[in-house]
Amino acid sequence: MTKLMQWLLGASLLGTVWALVTFDLLELSLPRVYREIAWPMPLYLLVTFGCYSLATVGFRVATFNDCDEAARELQEQITEAKEDLRKKGLKL
Amino acid sequence: MASRKSSQPKRESRDKYSVLLPTYNERENLPLIVWLLLKYFGEGGYDYEIIIIDDGSPDGTLEVAEQLQKIYGKDKIVLRPREKKLGLGTAYIHGMKHATGNFIIIMDADLSHHPKFIPEFIEKQKEGGYDLVSGTRYQGNGGVYGWDLRRKLISRGANFLTQVLLRPGASDLTGSFRLYKKNVLESLVERCVSKGYVFQMEMIVRARQLNYTIGEVPISFVDRVYGESKLGGNEIVSFVRGLLTLFATT
Ligand SMILES: Nc1nc2c(ncn2[C@@H]2O[C@H](COP(=O)(O)OP(=O)(O)OP(=O)(O)O)[C@@H](O)[C@H]2O)c(=O)[nH]1
Numbered sequence: 631m632t633k634l635m636q637w638l639l640g641a642s643l644l645g646t647v648w649a650l651v652t653f654d655l656l657e658l659s660l661p662r663v664y665r666e667i668a669w670p671m672p673l674y675l676l677v678t679f680g681c682y683s684l685a686t687v688g689f690r691v692a693t694f695n696d697c698d699e700a701a702r703e704l705q706e707q708i709t710e711a712k713e714d715l716r717k718k719g720l721k722l
Numbered sequence: 723m724a725s726r727k728s729s730q731p732k733r734e735s736r737d738k739y740s741v742l743l744p745t746y747n748e749r750e751n752l753p754l755i756v757w758l759l760l761k762y763f764g765e766g767g768y769d770y771e772i773i774i775i776d777d778g779s780p781d782g783t784l785e786v787a788e789q790l791q792k793i794y795g796k797d798k799i800v801l802r803p804r805e806k807k808l809g810l811g812t813a814y815i816h817g818m819k820h821a822t823g824n825f826i827i828i829m830d831a832d833l834s835h836h837p838k839f840i841p842e843f844i845e846k847q848k849e850g851g852y853d854l855v856s857g858t859r860y861q862g863n864g865g866v867y868g869w870d871l872r873r874k875l876i877s878r879g880a881n882f883l884t885q886v887l888l889r890p891g892a893s894d895l896t897g898s899f900r901l902y903k904k905n906v907l908e909s910l911v912e913r914c915v916s917k918g919y920v921f922q923m924e925m926i927v928r929a930r931q932l933n934y935t936i937g938e939v940p941i942s943f944v945d946r947v948y949g950e951s952k953l954g955g956n957e958i959v960s961f962v963r964g965l966l967t968l969f970a971t972t
């Protein structure tokens with residue numbers, strides 16, 4: 631099953647449950663509160679997921695390591711390598 | 723340095739590591755990356771070969787590669803040039819055909835991928851018997867150098883989106899510093915259809931699909947010092963297109 635299918639399957643399952651409760655399709659005569667809570671659920675979920683995404687990406691950007699030490703080490707090694715290669719007879 | 727022919731029996735194993743180095747206009751970087759590779763392979767006492775796949779670089783990269791082969795020997799430096807620029811994906815396939823190692827290491831020749839991590843890749847692989855080990859900029863001590871806020875944001879955002887949509891089981895999909903068992907790489911390459919940059923992403927996704935095990939090693943990615951970037955322009959467009967294709971087909 632492709633990832634797209636997995637998502638569609640998940641979405642339709644959730645959607646079905648949501649519709650069943652919100653519109654009381656099975657005529658279970660659920661208490662009114664259930665329907666009132668279920669009705670705006672998709673929006674809540676979307677907003678929650680949006681906030682989670684923004685927070686996660688923001689945090690990861692802020693904590694993305696700057697490898698200054700690695701860059702410095704590389705520079706030193708480049709100097710060393712050039713010298714050694716010249717001694718070994720490399721012509722550029 | 724231990725550049726003499728290693729005919730003495732290895733204590734531990736006879737694993738051999740073939741490094742594939744695709745180059746296009748890397749005249750300045752190539753000697754440096756080769757020097758560093760020799761340094762770390764030598765220090766670790768590993769059996770290895772470096773396969774340079776140059777695509778007819780106009781700057782004379784091949785000529786430099788030939789000089790390096792003279793200095794370090796034909797058993798260490800293997801040249802597999804091609805006439806013209808045929809792209810990165812096919813360069814790997816071409817290089818792999820000539821590889822004699824049972825493990826293959828793929829990396830860029832522009833010094834963004836530092837050979838000091840290779841011993842860590844190898845140890846990681848041995849530790850877990852992994853089918854492939856991928857370098858990651860996004861975990862542990864991994865990171866980048868020379869990136870501004872905008873680039874970090876795009877990178878992290880794209881990575882997050884990919885993780886959500888594909889759940890690939892690896893944290894760095896677009897990085898191309900990896901170690902593969904040779905047969906694993908062969909079977910992956912056979913199945914991968916993407917071109918260019920998305921290719922790296924597809925490799926990991928397919929690996930996951932085929933239930934290959936993936937190990938990860940944090941790496942520092944230092945932006946190229948010499949030479950020009952060959953990618954760019956509509957990188958984001960092709961990334962999104964590739965992501966959606968993988969989303970719909972894997
Ligand atoms: N043989 C071959 N090598 C290539 C080709 N295109 C790129 N390369 C090499 O592949 C590696 C990665 O290419 P880069 O240009 O560094 O791509 P990048 O790392 O995404 O971008 P920058 O680091 O920003 O330049 C380098 O070693 C290049 O020399 C190609 O068509 N043929």
Ligand SMILES: [Mg+2]
Pocket residue numbers: 830832834946
């Ligand atoms: Mg690069």
